[in-house]
Amino acid sequence: MSAPTNHTLHRYPERLVVAGLPAGAEVPAWAESSSVFAVIATAEETTVVCAGRSVPKKVRQHGRFTAFAVKGPLDFALTGVLAGLLEPLAAEDISVFTLSTYSTDWILVPTERADDAEECWRRRGDTVVPAPVHS
Structure with a gap:
């Protein structure tokens, strides 16, 4: 099933970072102090996305990112949602x-380019x- 061509995206105010931890690392308490956080664990590494203010300086990290979420829920059968949203950014x-x-x-974009990303989507017809x- 093809995705609709226009979407609504929610822009989150919190500044996020992507932090790299060793494989098998426990989810640190500082990761959960964010309104938006994710943990992705593989056999090779553990990646945490969370508020930048929470991450200790000694932790390997990248960014300040601004998060945009596609208004959902999205049907699992949809195709092309990310491709359509990422093409104008690329x-x-x-x-x-x-x-x-x-x-x-x-979609997390570098905070200094968040307004540019928003403008790209608006030109495409997204909101x-x-x-x-x-609460």
């Missing part, structure tokens, strides 16, 4: 780090709105 040399959750796709506040 054309503008905006790098990304992507994540997927059960309900949606997330970008502030992330909903959850």
Whole structure:
């Protein structure tokens, strides 16, 4: 099933980093102090995406990223959602780090390029709105 061509994206205010930990590392308490966080573990490494303010300086990290989430839930049968959203960013040399959750796709862009990414999507016909506040 093809994805709709236009999407609504939620822009999150928190500044995120991507931190690299050794394989098999426990999820550190500082990772969970973020409103947006993810842990991806493989046999070779553990990656944590979380608020930059929380990560100790000694931890290997990259970024300050701004997160955009595609308004979902997205049907698992949809194809081309990320490809369509990433193409205009690639054309503008905006790098990304992507994540997927059960309900949606997330696109993290360097914070200094977040406004540029937003403009790319608006030109494409997408809508970008502030992330909903959850209590």
